[in-house]
Amino acid sequence: MSYLVLARKWRPKTFSEVVGQQHVLKALINGLDQDRLHHAFLFSGTRGVGKTTLARIFAKSLNCEQGVSSNPCGECQSCQEVDAGRFVDLIEVDAASRTKVDDTRDLLDNVQYAPSRGRYKVYLIDEVHMLSTSSFNALLKTLEEPPSHVKFLFATTDPQKLPVTILSRCLQFNLRRLDVTQISDHLANILGKESVEFEHAALHEIARAADGSMRDALSLLDQAISYGAGNVTSEQVNQMLGTISQQQVQLLMSALINNDGQQLLQQAQEISAQGRDFKLVLNELLVSLQRIASIQLVPDLEHTDEKNFEQFQQLAQQCSPELIQLFYQIALHGKRDLPYAADPQSGFEMVLLRMLNFQPMKIDSDMTNIPPMPSTTAKQSTQIKAPQTHYAEAKPVEPVIQHVAESPAPVKETTTEQVTTSNIDQDINSANWLNIIGQLKLTAFARQLGDNSAFIKFENNKITLALSDGLSHLASGKAQERLTSELSRYLNQNITLLIQQESQANTATLANERAEQKRSSQQQAVDSIHNDPVVDAIKQTFDARIIESTIKPLD
Numbered sequence: 001m002s003y004l005v006l007a008r009k010w011r012p013k014t015f016s017e018v019v020g021q022q023h024v025l026k027a028l029i030n031g032l033d034q035d036r037l038h039h040a041f042l043f044s045g046t047r048g049v050g051k052t053t054l055a056r057i058f059a060k061s062l063n064c065e066q067g068v069s070s071n072p073c074g075e076c077q078s079c080q081e082v083d084a085g086r087f088v089d090l091i092e093v094d095a096a097s098r099t100k101v102d103d104t105r106d107l108l109d110n111v112q113y114a115p116s117r118g119r120y121k122v123y124l125i126d127e128v129h130m131l132s133t134s135s136f137n138a139l140l141k142t143l144e145e146p147p148s149h150v151k152f153l154f155a156t157t158d159p160q161k162l163p164v165t166i167l168s169r170c171l172q173f174n175l176r177r178l179d180v181t182q183i184s185d186h187l188a189n190i191l192g193k194e195s196v197e198f199e200h201a202a203l204h205e206i207a208r209a210a211d212g213s214m215r216d217a218l219s220l221l222d223q224a225i226s227y228g229a230g231n232v233t234s235e236q237v238n239q240m241l242g243t244i245s246q247q248q249v250q251l252l253m254s255a256l257i258n259n260d261g262q263q264l265l266q267q268a269q270e271i272s273a274q275g276r277d278f279k280l281v282l283n284e285l286l287v288s289l290q291r292i293a294s295i296q297l298v299p300d301l302e303h304t305d306e307k308n309f310e311q312f313q314q315l316a317q318q319c320s321p322e323l324i325q326l327f328y329q330i331a332l333h334g335k336r337d338l339p340y341a342a343d344p345q346s347g348f349e350m351v352l353l354r355m356l357n358f359q360p361m362k363i364d365s366d367m368t369n370i371p372p373m374p375s376t377t378a379k380q381s382t383q384i385k386a387p388q389t390h391y392a393e394a395k396p397v398e399p400v401i402q403h404v405a406e407s408p409a410p411v412k413e414t415t416t417e418q419v420t421t422s423n424i425d426q427d428i429n430s431a432n433w434l435n436i437i438g439q440l441k442l443t444a445f446a447r448q449l450g451d452n453s454a455f456i457k458f459e460n461n462k463i464t465l466a467l468s469d470g471l472s473h474l475a476s477g478k479a480q481e482r483l484t485s486e487l488s489r490y491l492n493q494n495i496t497l498l499i500q501q502e503s504q505a506n507t508a509t510l511a512n513e514r515a516e517q518k519r520s521s522q523q524q525a526v527d528s529i530h531n532d533p534v535v536d537a538i539k540q541t542f543d544a545r546i547i548e549s550t551i552k553p554l555d
């Protein structure tokens with residue numbers, strides 16, 4: 001008995017056996033059952049998603065000797081001939097090999113003749129966008145006045161290339177790529193019927209490698225069965241595909257997240273010893289990182305059906321979303337650079353080491369070694385934008401690397417003095433002036449006046465302040481009144497206020513001190529970014545530059 005490949009043996013023979021594409025099935029089934037069928041359908045979609053299969057079932061439905069219905073008998077001669085691929089009124093054309101206008105004319109010349117066996121002639125024109133302009137014109141004439149016994153099924157991977165005149169005369173459907181679960185469930189179903197033993201993880205690997213195409217999945221499954229001498233295990237499938245198991249991916253990820261360099265390199269060596277393809281291994285890492293990122297960033301989404309969800313969730317909880325974004329970016333770059341590495345293994349190990357190097361935990365632990373200062377500390381946060389990257393296989397990602405470092409803010413000796421607003425008599429002098437003025441409850445105008453005034457002296461209930469000439473407008477009556485009353489309340493005595501205009505600006509004002517503090521803390525933030533080894537490494541790796549205007553110290 002000759003071996004029939006699975007894709008042919010298990011090609012769906014009825015609409016109910018078709019996996020996925022429910023939106024298309026519904027339209028075809030309704031049209032057939034209500035006998036209201038459009039004469040031209042356009043299926044767009046990648047290869048191996050079921051275009052030919054749909055066309056065959058459709059042809060059977062139209063030509064079954066039991067009558068037109070969405071449920072052809074499958075027993076009559078017409079049904080059997082369609083299933084065997086030798087039904088004369090199902091005309092399959094590959095436009096990629098028949099693009100000349102004469103070819104199309106030959107084809108269309110025959111359109112007007114009645115079907116030889118069935119009720120309808122069904123034309124399946126694959127890759128229809130490959131037809132020449134004159135072929136399209138010939139086709140258009142037929143589409144404008146189609147004979148009632150003809151149905152057209154056009155398939156294309158590139159509908160954009162079709163003339164709008166053709167498009168407008170077709171009912172269009174986008175055939176979707178099948179997802180991993182749809183494919184692996186179907187494979188499990190087939191293997192059950194074939195009595196072949198299998199591991200679910202193995203089918204999952206095959207489904208992922210098939211990239212949306214059921215035909216490719218079935219062909220890989222054929223290979224896996226012969227490779228495994230009759231059963232399908234994860235280990236064999238990984239070996240066949242050059243990929244690594246989910247368990248290995250998890251081990252790599254957890255070594256990375258736990259900062260375990262030894263475990264990381266040991267895993268890399270094992271992968272190499274198994275002869276895996278490092279580019280595919282990086283793909284596995286990318287897929288895992290994407291899953292972790294989606295668990296982290298869209299936790300409300302229903303993830304629980306996914307395979308290995310719990311392990312991924314655990315990893316997602318152990319690290320920040322920023323770190324995962326960074327790992328993803330490093331893995332993408334690593335994949336691109338792999339051909340330039342001395343050898344694939346060292347290139348792969350370098351990618352892992354780079355991820356290890358960028359663990360922000362290191363920054364945190366370094367920073368905690370700084371002795372605490374007797375004053376409040378300021379947090380500095382910086383965003384570094386890496387340059388846009390260019391990949392054929394992925395959308396450019398612009399990673400945002402958050403680097404939060406704690407460092408002490410500059411504190412002047414004067415601010416460490418404790419000042420309270422009790423009812424006991426207070427002294428006021430040039431040393432505590434800035435601190436006191438900062439504590440007073442002032443209206444906006446009085447605040448402006450107080451902040452910009454320098455202290456001269458305090459004698460006999462009289463406080464003398466200096467205000468630079470350019471700011472004399474701040475010394476309005478209201479502002480002085482409010483400042484006087486607030487100082488009186490603070491000092492617990494009635495004071496009078498004398499404000500001197502000075503042509504030379506006295507810098508000992510709160511406003512000046514704040515401006516100076518701001519400058520200094522900005523400078524400190526800029527310095528800390530420029531001197532940070534991690535930032536430096538990021539710059540070198542991604543050929544990035546720091547945009548200084550985006551550095552902001554946080555209070």
Ligand SMILES: [Zn+2]
Pocket residue numbers: 063064065066072073074075076077078079
């Ligand atoms: Zn039939």
